[in-house]
Amino acid sequence: MGDSPTQAGNITEELGRFLRRQILAGGVSFDENTPLRDLGVDSFALVELLLFIEKRFGAAVPESHLTRANLHSVAALARCVQSLTGGEAPAATQTDEP
Amino acid sequence: MTRPTQSLPLTGGDYFVLALDYQMRRADMRGNVCRLVVELDGTVDAERLRAAIRVSGTQPWLANVRFHRTLPFLKPRWRWCAGNGELPVADRAAPGGWRPGAPLPPIGTKQDPAVVGLRPGRSPVAFDLVNGPAGGGTTLVLTWHHGIMDARGAELLLQHINAAADGSPPSEDVLLGNGRLLSGAQVRAQSAWWPSLRAARQSLFLVDRVSRAPLASMRPEGDGPFEPRNLFRLVSFTREETDLIIRNGDRAGAGFRRSLFFLAASARALHAVRTRRGAEPAAFLVPVPQDLRRRGAPGPVFFNHVSFLFYRAEPEHLGSMKQLVATLTRQMTEQIRDRMPYSFDTAMRMFQRLPLGLYARILRGPSRGRFATFYFSDTGESFRDQQSFLGARITDIAHLAPVAFPPGIALIWSTFEGRLNVVLSWVQGCLADDEADFLEQTLRAELLGEAER
Numbered sequence: 014m015g016d017s018p019t020q021a022g023n024i025t026e027e028l029g030r031f032l033r034r035q036i037l038a039g040g041v042s043f044d045e046n047t048p049l050r051d052l053g054v055d056s057f058a059l060v061e062l063l064l065f066i067e068k069r070f071g072a073a074v075p076e077s078h079l080t081r082a083n084l085h086s087v088a089a090l091a092r093c094v095q096s097l098t099g100g101e102a103p104a105a106t107q108t109d110e111p
Numbered sequence: 112m113t114r115p116t117q118s119l120p121l122t123g124g125d126y127f128v129l130a131l132d133y134q135m136r137r138a139d140m141r142g143n144v145c146r147l148v149v150e151l152d153g154t155v156d157a158e159r160l161r162a163a164i165r166v167s168g169t170q171p172w173l174a175n176v177r178f179h180r181t182l183p184f185l186k187p188r189w190r191w192c193a194g195n196g197e198l199p200v201a202d203r204a205a206p207g208g209w210r211p212g213a214p215l216p217p218i219g220t221k222q223d224p225a226v227v228g229l230r231p232g233r234s235p236v237a238f239d240l241v242n243g244p245a246g247g248g249t250t251l252v253l254t255w256h257h258g259i260m261d262a263r264g265a266e267l268l269l270q271h272i273n274a275a276a277d278g279s280p281p282s283e284d285v286l287l288g289n290g291r292l293l294s295g296a297q298v299r300a301q302s303a304w305w306p307s308l309r310a311a312r313q314s315l316f317l318v319d320r321v322s323r324a325p326l327a328s329m330r331p332e333g334d335g336p337f338e339p340r341n342l343f344r345l346v347s348f349t350r351e352e353t354d355l356i357i358r359n360g361d362r363a364g365a366g367f368r369r370s371l372f373f374l375a376a377s378a379r380a381l382h383a384v385r386t387r388r389g390a391e392p393a394a395f396l397v398p399v400p401q402d403l404r405r406r407g408a409p410g411p412v413f414f415n416h417v418s419f420l421f422y423r424a425e426p427e428h429l430g431s432m433k434q435l436v437a438t439l440t441r442q443m444t445e446q447i448r449d450r451m452p453y454s455f456d457t458a459m460r461m462f463q464r465l466p467l468g469l470y471a472r473i474l475r476g477p478s479r480g481r482f483a484t485f486y487f488s489d490t491g492e493s494f495r496d497q498q499s500f501l502g503a504r505i506t507d508i509a510h511l512a513p514v515a516f517p518p519g520i521a522l523i524w525s526t527f528e529g530r531l532n533v534v535l536s537w538v539q540g541c542l543a544d545d546e547a548d549f550l551e552q553t554l555r556a557e558l559l560g561e562a563e564r
Contacts, residue, residue: 057402080366
């Protein structure tokens with residue numbers, strides 16, 4: 014991947030890939046704006062997603078950012094992560110494993 | 112669908128709930144038999160339900176399943192016997208003065224007549240249609256032995272029966288799973304011997320650490336009297352009350368981890384009961400089941416696909432809702448970071464080689480069952496994508512789960528159409544009548560914001 018992983022599009026892609034591989038059942042279709050709640054993503058799955066973000070992008074999402082709006086969809090969460098990382102390349106070493 | 116003839120291994124969760132079943136039956140209770148109560152705004156005909164069950168393809172699997180172990184210390188299996196058994200569907204008239212919801216019927220002793228069980232001559236699943244007075248709707252009661260299905264599976268079963276009536280029966284994979292619908296991490300955790308052993312050991316260290324004495328027990332002073340029956344009370348909240356509860360959870364710092372606010376409110380309400388009794392302050396230990404299915408999956412329907420997170424609350428944390436939510440949040444994150452639910456699932460699989468009696472003894476522990484101060488479960492949003500059952504609109508649901516003694520008390524939370532329900536379940540004698548009233552009042556106050564934050 015040539016682009017920085019912290020560009021919004023790439024973050025969205027990676028979060029989507031993580032959801033598909035680790036959280037959601039095969040055959041569940043969604044896009045970046047689908048509400049996570051409609052996908053059955055519960056608090057347990059959200060914590061897994063936040064821990065993935067911490068490992069992959071080196072950004073722990075602070076409690077103050079865990080608002081309903083930021084956790085609404087993959088796109089909203091990606092924007093939040095981008096704002097935290099400032100669009101700079103992170104010291105990420107993991108792939109899409111939690 | 113052809114009649115099943117094969118056998119399948121138990122999940123770790125299956126054997127865990129069978130150990131609790133053993134513990135209940137030893138105490139002269141009926142066993143780990145659960146009920147899902149679905150209130151319907153309309154009438155469902157028993158024959159129509161029987162026909163839907165038949166076309167769903169679930170009947171051969173459920174009517175003929177048996178627990179089987181070839182030799183001691185070999186892993187047990189579910190085995191399907193030859194047979195054309197039918198699942199019992201009973202049409203009943205509601206008794207006089209009866210109204211849906213409350214009071215909830217007790218689950219009686221093992222001497223009481225029962226059709227549900229895993230022993231020959233019993234069915235692991237039964238359906239009762241309780242018809243109210245003319246125009247009063249029907250209450251569907253699904254009764255099942257927890258050994259073959261968890262609460263989520265029970266909801267999925269009803270969804271698939273409903274879909275089958277509309278011409279979309281579930282596939283065998285959806286019913287059984289065969290491991291394909293579980294998460295990749297879980298499948299990997301089960302596949303290698305040494306990592307499995309290491310993971311199991313790690314989870315047992317955690318259980319050992321969180322269960323150090325002194326732990327609070329809800330057992331009243333003295334030795335009883337304890338009756339071998341479960342009592343239930345339904346605590347319902349309106350949509351407006353539920354919205355207020357969610358806002359209060361936000362204020363307490365729970366945010367999207369709504370379940371932790373429910374858990375904290377449960378612990379604080381039970382702590383108040385102990386304080387009222389004059390009991391010494393002690394830490395609370397609560398194992399909380401977690402669904403291991405992939406999110407959005409239509410299955411597996413059968414078997415128990417759960418593991419646990421273990422929460423410990425020290426007496427000083429129980430005094431403040433905010434502090435309690437903060438410590439529970441920290442524990443949740445740490446355990447998920449350490450992959451603890453998957454590790455404990457591996458440990459539960461390893462325990463399958465033990466005879467049930469020995470396993471139940473381990474769960475009771477050396478300190479008279481201090482495996483848990485109480486049981487807590489949040490089944491989340493029920494029937495989110497299904498508004499009706501066989502043409503009748505679903506108006507409410509409640510999960511009734513029995514509890515063993517110890518711990519003797521369970522709180523089961525569920526949400527339907529934005530309304531919160533809590534079922535208090537306890538072994539008769541564990542809570543006096545006035546204590547049950549006090550528990551309900553305190554719980555309401557904790558949730559609705561009348562208590563100190």
